[in-house]
Amino acid sequence: MATESSVWNTCNYNHNVTFFYDLVGKNISVGWTPRDSVVIGLGLTLCVIVVLANLMVMVAILLNRRFHFPIYYLLGNMAAADLFAGVAYANLMLNTGPWTRMLTKEQWYIRGALIDISLTASVANLLAVAVERHQTIITMQLHSNMTKRRVVLLIVCIWVTAIIMGLVPSTFWNCECDLEDCSTVAPLYSRRFLIFWAVLNLLTFFIMVAVYTRIFIYVRYQSRSMSQHTSEMRHNQTVVNLMKTISMVLGAFVICWTPGLMTLLLDGLLGKASHANSYEKYCLVIAECNSLVNPIIYSLRDDEMRRTFKWILCCLCQRGAHQQREPSTVEINSPLPEETLGFVQKSAAQALCKTQDTNDKDGWTDPRV
Template sequence: MDIPTDLVPSSMMSQLEVIESTAMSEPQCYYNETIAFFYNRSGKYLATEWNTVSKLVMGLGITVCIFIMLANLLVMVAIYVNRRFHFPIYYLMANLAAADFFAGLAYFYLMFNTGPNTRRLTVSTWLLRQGLIDTSLTASVANLLAIAIERHITVFRMQLHTRMSNRRVVVVIVVIWTMAIVMGAIPSVGWNCICDITHCSNMAPLYSDSYLVFWAIFNLVTFVVMVVLYAHIFGYVRQRTMRMSRHSSGPRRNRDTMMSLLKTVVIVLGKCLLC
């Protein structure tokens, strides 16, 4: 039964108005909504059934993921078994292989939770799926930057292996994975559009546009710095090699060191492009 407003004290009326305005100003969250709800609002296509193309993509994706995981597992085992590889640069390469292995695992999980299977995901499992991918990609890019910095230091100091201690390498690896996990977990702990669906991304319907911009800029800046460092290394090595070739009486040991450093850089870049 409605109570006449003239019978309600003015103080109570003001309190009711404050409560009503507060309720209207608070954002509405959609944690209990289906994934289809977010996809429909963002305009992103969500398949309802498997077709031939989807099955082929899934089969090819699973095959590639298995190949990536096995290849990087072999790299990690080879570095662990062979004592000649027990140097900081190879520890970083092993960590890069671990990041790529994790990426293969994340995409393997994605293959079984994509297409029509996306509809079965809850909000938390969808965020987990995307978080695994973000973590693995961030770890790979950050590790490539760490290797680039290590190679840059060794090249300009004319050393084949850096004098970095194993403890420092462990610290670098821990920092890389901590940063990657934080970057991947940020959307799950709040930086998403579940309570602000007007700013949902068209690419990832549960992600906020601002987070995707931040994540893309972070990884792009990291990648650009890495490319600049490798370009500087190649330019320096090329210049030094040309100078040494003009003076054949120069120390052969220096030329061998420069070529070994260049080979290491090529291996790192080749692995980056392959995986």
């Protein structure tokens, strides 16, 4: 009995990926079915859309000076995390099914690490946004006084943390030395690591929801104590509009990622008894859809973001048609405090491009001037 226990606890570094899949009873497809081909085709198409949509958000924030504030830099970093998630999911699509048998353990760990990094970066960004909004709104400010250097340092810390969390399973917290601890969803991962990771993320969700709840209660109380004809009321309404947008982003993130995290938690706690393999793919698809939801929320909630999107698409179409006109960099003069968030009058994309050519001022001209 002691000999059997000793053999069982010996590290299994020489075994391949297939050994661990067979150990937990997770089947690897032998060949491609028409259904698998359709799923991968749709998945890769979704990844392309996710990458392009979030790239547009990042370009819009870079070009439009009205978005040159800490809160928008963090939202831009959120778009970068969503773009990274699209790349990670595409890599997963290209290394799944029968292709899984051809993966080395290093390649398998990289495949999982990319997903872990994208989720950790998204959660850390949301937490940073929540702290930034709490600091500015409670102190009755529209934007944080955080310098660009501090914002860059914060963004770097977010990605360093995400990379470290992604590398943890491959470096030391796996089940290669404890086969009883192998996960059924991710056969080389330790079930204890999945419990830790899922609980940490779910706890972060609850903290962010609590922070935003406190902010909304505070803003609502301040709104009732102000006259509707004061500049403070207009300022407060602008804050509320941005808070609604950020809350929609947070809500979409929680809705899309909670099923996946609960699946990992159940798998970590129950193992094979959780039957997580029967529905984990659906949870992963829902989680990936979150990376596409955020650009949609930005375009529906923020008129200024929508105008910038139209300008970018307009200029790309004109450049693709080999027209002589070259779009210049978008630089918008800083607006009044209550207008800083970009909730301004709508303007057609063609008018925006035409304005760029007929004005020699810095950046766009305010349509109300």
